[in-house]
Amino acid sequence: MTNVANGSWSPPMPSSTEKTRREQQRRLAISQAEMADALGVSMATAGRMIRNKIVRSIKVGQRRLIPMSEIERLLALVA
Known part of the structure; x- marks a missing residue:
């Protein structure tokens, strides 16, 4: 970890568990570009x-x- 006093502090990187948890959370809405894709x-x-x-x-x-x-x-309409 870097020294906060000299202004070079940066937050710790998220662990792989935190990344996985966020990826598993269901998004409630998407953009037009994401919908198109x-x-x-x-x-x-x-x-x-x-x-x-x-x-x-x-x-x-x-x-x-x-x-x-x-x-x-x-999707349910066309399935």
Whole structure:
């Protein structure tokens, strides 16, 4: 660990257990780009799905997020 007094302190790196725990936590929403990647469609198609209200989204500041429940609902419709 480095000396805090000289201003060069940095937080400890997370252990592999902490990383695994975070990876296992379920995300509640994803971005349009992540949705496009997950569904195997283009960003333009993902945008049309949002605009045409095929998939609900929420605006958080400047970002538009898609709840994971919407992705699951969409997949259940086409399965």
